[in-house]
Amino acid sequence: MTHPIDDLVTTFYRAFSGDTDLLETVVTPDWEDIPLAPGQGPGPQGAVPIISGLAEAISGLEIVVLDVVDGRGSDGDGTIATRCEIRGVHTGALMGVPGSAREIAIALHEFHEIADGRIRRTWHLEDWFGFIRRSQDVDAP
Structure with a gap:
């Protein structure tokens, strides 16, 4: 099953916002998440505990897509880049x-x-340092 890019991206980030059943609909069975989080297993099922942990720590967890750069070829295969924000209340x-x-x-x-x-491989980088710094700074925005 193929997805238009907007549907694919939206569904992927809805899965990471807590609706884990959606993940297997947009990634391949051998999907690679690079780098794996500590203790994370391979494939879509390996990400489920990570997603659940985020949802437990961030109330109203939402991943908002700010930009998508589509580098796919005419066959629909290739690479896309996304710039997003993980939003919610740190509870x-x-x-x-x-x-x-x-x-x-x-x-x-x-x-x-x-x-x-479908998404075969994902390379990701989150600003965890900024999160930790802001969480310890009472005056941080």
């Missing part, structure tokens, strides 16, 4: 930081390799 422990009850926005940048209408 539980995350990255060793206790819940602060503050609204957060964590920068997220990803490259997704698309093959046959």
Whole structure:
């Protein structure tokens, strides 16, 4: 099943916002998440505990897509890049930081390799340092 790029991206980030059943509809069975989080297993099922942990630590978890750069070829295969924010209220422990009850926005940048209408590989970079710094700074925005 192939997805238009907007549907593919939207569904992928809805899965990472807590609707984990959607993940297997947009990624390949051998999907690679690079780098794996500590303790994360391979494939889509390996990401489920990570997503659940984020949802427990961030109330109202939402990943907002700010930009998509589509580098796919005419066959629909290739790479897309996304610039996103992880948003919500930090209510539980995350990255060793206790819940602060503050609204957060964590920068997220990803490259997704698309093959046959599904995401085969994802490289990601989150601004965890900025999250930790802001969570400890009472005057931070």
